[in-house]
Amino acid sequence: MPSSSNKVHVKIYRERCIELGIQMHARVFCKSAGDSGLLRQASLDDVVTREQKPPVFTSDGLLDYIVELIVCEDEAFQLIEKGSFRRLLQYCRPSLGSKDIPYRQKIQQEIIDRARLAEIKIKEKLQVCIH
Secondary structure, eight states, rough: OOOHHHHEEEEEEEHHHHHHHHOOHHHHHTEEETSTEEEEOOOHHHHHOOOOOOOOOOOOHHHHHHHHHHHHHHHHHHHTHHHHHHHHHHHHHHTOOOOOOOOHHHHHEEEEEEHHHHHHHHHHHHHHHHH
16 A cells, blocks of 8 residues: 555646646556555666666767756856866766867857747747647
């Protein structure tokens, strides 16, 4: 039987999935016998511990991950220009040249461009919903 807090989480998750028109994830949630339709969370051990292959390296992929870091973390704009961070990236990918690692101006422009694109997409979606 799911705990009472799990029931609340499952309910919220289900409502959000319905609201967004997406299907609930079958590997995380499963039917529990005798719960009259309530869902219980399955173990995530096999999902978390399974080794995944790292994505194929590309300059665009590196840019994506750096943009994510900057957007998600405070002070990250300062981090991107630190020699220690740039050396870490080169250590992880020895073929990476200094010119391959974007500087903060490039990252800043990329974030602004992506935000503008997201804004356009949201406005388009809102226009469809209004009509």
